[in-house]
Amino acid sequence: MPDAPRLARVLVGALAHAVPTVIGIVILDFFLLRLAPGDAADVLAGESGAATEETVAALRSRFGLDLPVLDQLLAYLGNLTHLSLGFSPRYNMPVSDLIMQRLPGTLVLMLVALVFALALGILLGVVMANFAGGWPDRLLSVVALLFYSIPSFWIGLMLIVLFSVKLGWLPSGGAETIGSDLTGVAHLLDRARFMVLPGLSLSLFYVAIYGRLVRASMLEVTAQDYIRTAAAKGLSPVAITVRHALRNALLPVTTVAGVHLGGLMGGAVVVETVYSWPGLGRLAFEAVMARDFSVLLGVMLLSAALVIVANVLIDLIQAWLDPRIEVA
Amino acid sequence: MTVLLDVRDLSISFPNARPVQELSFTIEEGETLAIVGESGSGKSLTALALLRLLPRTAQMSAGRVRFAGRDLLALSEREFRKLRGRDLAMIFQEPMTALNPVLPIGAQVAEVLRLHLGLSRKAAARRAVEVLDLVRIPDPARRATAYPHQLSGGQRQRVMIAIAVAAHPSLLVADEPTTALDVTIQAQILDLLAQLRRDLSMALLLITHDLGVVAEWADRVIALYAGRKVEEARPEQLLGxxxxxxxxxxxxxxxxxxxxxxxxxxxxxxxxxxxxxxxxxxxxxxxxxxxxxxxxxxxxxxxxxxxxxxxxxxxxxxxxxxxxxxxxxxx
Incomplete structure (x- = not known):
């Protein structure tokens, strides 16, 4: 593999950027969250309905909320150096345990949505570019515009109405059949059925973006000289599209898809709420309502790390797709 | 000498122009025919028409196109694809952009061998190195894994030639193969083409606007003007x-x-x-x-x-x- 040393250089370069970025994000997030009025003690006191000044103060000192802001930050950073994300006052358990419970659900959802978005988007774009100006192109352009402009919670609700309520094909929420003791393939299939609708509603917006992007870049690439060279070799149109055009046309798509991973996480908050999906998005939402900043910080730190990992991956994929890229 | 390619009354038209009109010519086996003309004379379109690579908006009509005893006009697109790149190959003017930037050059040569000669992936890779050696790429085994951006213009044109001759075509169409190269490289590329033509006994259709190239490398020359043949002669006649x-x-x-x-x-x-x-x-x-x-x-x-x-x-x-x-x- 002559590509290996080059890819290794790209990887090292990307990781060198990652560490200071994460530290910066943690500190910035920490101060941003202080701007919200109230804290976890207020919410806990409010929910108990009959808290005295003394109990609230006791709660604050127990969770370290009465310390000066800078001391709190230093304490948090100190925890991080020990790979601890702190303790959640609301859930009464370590934040890392809480996050690890919810992380797989969200990761799977994001992955499914991204795969849906890329597969459908690339297919859509290739078909549109192939029939550029013709009726399939126009029809699909309108479809893409619809996907692009409809908010994902509404798409989610409408998919539930159609596939769960009217047709009864797919479940309307949750992650698996409750109380079932399926194992092996049957268990996987059961979970897959629960994944389809949330994955689809999260991905349709991105299907539209990738579709239009692939269409534009396919049209640009197919006008290139090397496509004519490929035709002069006697390759079939399918071989030309797949082997010569698509690989070049995918470069801009990978860039945008990397940026979208962060956006997918944000979109997951909405979709997880609509489908009562037990993921990080809903955890973040609940943490905001409870002013449970340590959980929120943990989620934000994790999503930052996720975006950074995604970017490194994208750098690697691009370096692999395009040999002209040296150090991204 | 037998006639390899016989073109009668070739016309190419666009919705509002007819850049090539009633052009007839023949190429004999092993012969080098040069088509000269200034920009817009229709010479490149003629070359593209022979391989059916004209842009979609172009319409082509011809009384007859016979190649190696076959009627090219009667072939379906699928049948024509088998011919293209195997018996009838083409190289282009711009070596800088004519190679796929994301594939190693060896793979681009091997693609032709796998497609037309049915070689396995391994055999095609080995044969591709031999073909790169044939077009005098130095250290071909190592260079086969290089990407186009790592090569000079002259070397890229050699790779293009390797792709074109890999399946031993009987006719190579070269559309201004040296226009984008500097003068010393031009002579090397044309020498290489001349040698390959002899070694592989293929005919060469050389599209050019360079009369110096015609004088040195062509057996016969056709002058095109505004899509029509105005003169056909041996180079020394036309130039003298x-x-x-x-x-x-x-x-x-x-x-x-x-x-x-x-x-x-x-x-x-x-x-x-x-x-x-x-x-x-x-x-x-x-x-x-x-x-x-x-x-x-x-x-x-x-x-x-x-x-x-x-x-x-x-x-x-x-x-x-x-x-x-x-x-x-x-x-």
């Missing part, structure tokens, strides 16, 4: 005693024609007007720029007349002058 007013003008415009003259010594001679001046009009396309025009030139395209052995000229006016001139000398 051009018979058509256009080719005469071309030769007169060449600074090399005057001994001891350098292009900085005075104004360059040119043919007045430009190639599009007769678009859509009847008659000889060169008439608006010609010094010998007669009324008949404006009404119908002059036919190609045989002058000497193997020579065709589409100008009755210069023919008549030569005859009368010849008589005068004879008396």
């Amino acid at each position: 005693t051009p018979r058509h007013p256009y080719t005469q003008g071309l030769m007169a415009a060449s600074p090399r024609q005057r001994v001891g003259y350098h292009y900085t010594d005075g104004p360059l001679i040119e043919i007045p007007g430009h190639i599009g001046s007769a678009a859509g009009e009847a008659g000889c396309p060169f008439a608006p720029r010609c010094g010998f025009t007669e009324p008949s030139c404006r009404t119908s395209m002059p036919p190609l007349l045989a002058r000497e052995e193997g020579r065709l000229v589409a100008c009755p006016v210069t023919a008549a002058r030569e005859i009368s001139h010849g008589h005068a000398v004879g008396l």
Whole structure:
């Protein structure tokens, strides 16, 4: 593999950027969250309905909320150096345990949505570019515009109405059949059925973006000289599209898809709420309502790390797709 | 010698233009035929039409296109694909952009071998290295894994040639193969083409606007003007005693024609007007720029007349002058 040393250089370069970025994000997030009025003690006191000044103060000192802001930050950073994300006052358990419970659900959802978005988007774009100006192109352009402009919670609700309520094909929420003791393939299939609708509603917006992007870049690439060279070799149109055009046309798509991973996480908050999906998005939402900043910080730190990992991956994929890229 | 390619009355039209009109020519086995003409004369379109690689908006019609005993006009697209890249190959003007930037050059050569010769992935990779060696890429085994951006323009054109000759075509169409290269590399590439032509006994259709290239490397030359053949001859005939007013003008415009003259010594001679001046009009396309025009030139395209052995000229006016001139000398 002559590509290996080059890819290794790209990887090292990307990781060198990652560490200071994460530290910066943690500190910035920490101060941003202080701007919200109230804290976890207020919410806990409010929910108990009959808290005295003394109990609230006791709660604050127990969770370290009465310390000066800078001391709190230093304490948090100190925890991080020990790979601890702190303790959640609301859930009464370590934040890392809480996050690890919810992380797989969200990761799977994001992955499914991204795969849906890329597969459908690339297919859509290739078909549109192939029939550029013709009726399939126009029809699909309108479809893409619809996907692009409809908010994902509404798409989610409408998919539930159609596939769960009217047709009864797919479940309307949750992650698996409750109380079932399926194992092996049957268990996987059961979970897959629960994944389809949330994955689809999260991905349709991105299907539209990738579709239009692939269409534009396919049209640009197919006008290139090397496509004519490929035709002069006697390759079939399918071989030309797949082997010569698509690989070049995918470069801009990978860039945008990397940026979208962060956006997918944000979109997951909405979709997880609509489908009562037990993921990080809903955890973040609940943490905001409870002013449970340590959980929120943990989620934000994790999503930052996720975006950074995604970017490194994208750098690697691009370096692999395009040999002209040296150090991204 | 047997005729390899026989093209009769090839016309190419776009919705609002006819850049090639009723062009007929033949290429014999192992022969190098040069087509010369200025930009817009239709020479590149002719080359693309032979491989059915014209842009979608172009319409092509021909009375006949026979290649190696087969009627190319009767082939379906699928059948034609089997021919393209195997018996009938092409190289292009711009080696910088004609190779796929994301594939190693060896893989791009091997693709042809796998497609047309049915070689396995391994065998094709091995054979690709041999073909790269054939076009004199130094250290071909290592270079096969290089990407196009790591090669110079001349080397890229060698890779293009390797792709074209990998399946041993009987006709190679070279569309201005050296235009984008600097002069020293030009000669190397043309030498390579000439050698491959001999070694692989293939015919070469050389599209160029460089008369120097024609003089040195062609067996026969066709001059195109505005999509029509105006003169066909052996290179020494065309360059030594051009018979058509256009080719005469071309030769007169060449600074090399005057001994001891350098292009900085005075104004360059040119043919007045430009190639599009007769678009859509009847008659000889060169008439608006010609010094010998007669009324008949404006009404119908002059036919190609045989002058000497193997020579065709589409100008009755210069023919008549030569005859009368010849008589005068004879008396």
